[in-house]
Amino acid sequence: MMNNKYKEEFLSIWRNNVHREGADELIKYVSSTDFFIAPASSQYHSSFDGGLCAHSINVYRRLKDLIEKEPSLKGKVSDESIAIIGLLHDLCKANFYKTYFRNVKEDGVWVQRQAYKINETYPFGHGEKSVYLILKYMDLTDEEAMAINWHMGAYDSRTMGGAPQMGQAFYKYPLAFLTHIADSMATYLDEGLNNDDENNFF
Numbered sequence: 001m002m003n004n005k006y007k008e009e010f011l012s013i014w015r016n017n018v019h020r021e022g023a024d025e026l027i028k029y030v031s032s033t034d035f036f037i038a039p040a041s042s043q044y045h046s047s048f049d050g051g052l053c054a055h056s057i058n059v060y061r062r063l064k065d066l067i068e069k070e071p072s073l074k075g076k077v078s079d080e081s082i083a084i085i086g087l088l089h090d091l092c093k094a095n096f097y098k099t100y101f102r103n104v105k106e107d108g109v110w111v112q113r114q115a116y117k118i119n120e121t122y123p124f125g126h127g128e129k130s131v132y133l134i135l136k137y138m139d140l141t142d143e144e145a146m147a148i149n150w151h152m153g154a155y156d157s158r159t160m161g162g163a164p165q166m167g168q169a170f171y172k173y174p175l176a177f178l179t180h181i182a183d184s185m186a187t188y189l190d191e192g193l194n195n196d197d198e199n200n201f202f
């Protein structure tokens with residue numbers, strides 16, 4: 001079941017850190033989607049109702065911590081940037097999954113369990129889609145846009161045929177590289193595989 005504590009936490013981080021023009025309109029848009037009840041993945045990390053919101057908070061915390069520990073970035077990235085990047089890097093996953101019932105065998109008995117599958121409503125890509133959706137309501141700095149755009153690192157499907165831009169972006173914008181690391185840490189360290197235990201929350 002969806003737990004409202006993630007939504008409340010998300011909104012309080014947003015309100016405390018983001019004061020940019022368009023911030024309210026952007027959050028109104030986010031609330032009009034299924035962002036706060038969507039899973040973070042169909043069957044891997046945080047695949048429970050509210051998992052996308054929980055994952056976004058995890059990435060925000062990991063990124064904040066990584067920047068604090070990186071001498072070349074410490075004190076140079078605003079709390080506003082960290083909140084925007086962490087909380088909205090996966091905005092592309094809003095209105096992206098749908099639920100269905102799957103037959104599974106539990107203790108030798110077939111039962112129906114709710115599951116998720118991908119149902120992309122606006123196939124624009126991943127990080128680039130998050131950037132595009134945010135820019136409809138609120139401006140981003142070049143650094144924030146770069147960090148959100150490339151947060152998947154080499155897992156981005158655009159890199160499959162080779163994408164030298166990603167490495168160039170990481171050299172030029174170290175924040176983009178740390179965002180990728182924060183995303184990976186949240187996914188693989190904070191959130192378990194096929195995790196439906198909402199208490200396993202960073």
Ligand SMILES: [Fe+2]
Nearest residue numbers: 089090126152
């Ligand atoms: Fe992502």
Ligand SMILES: [Fe+2]
Nearest residue numbers: 059089090183
């Ligand atoms: Fe992510």
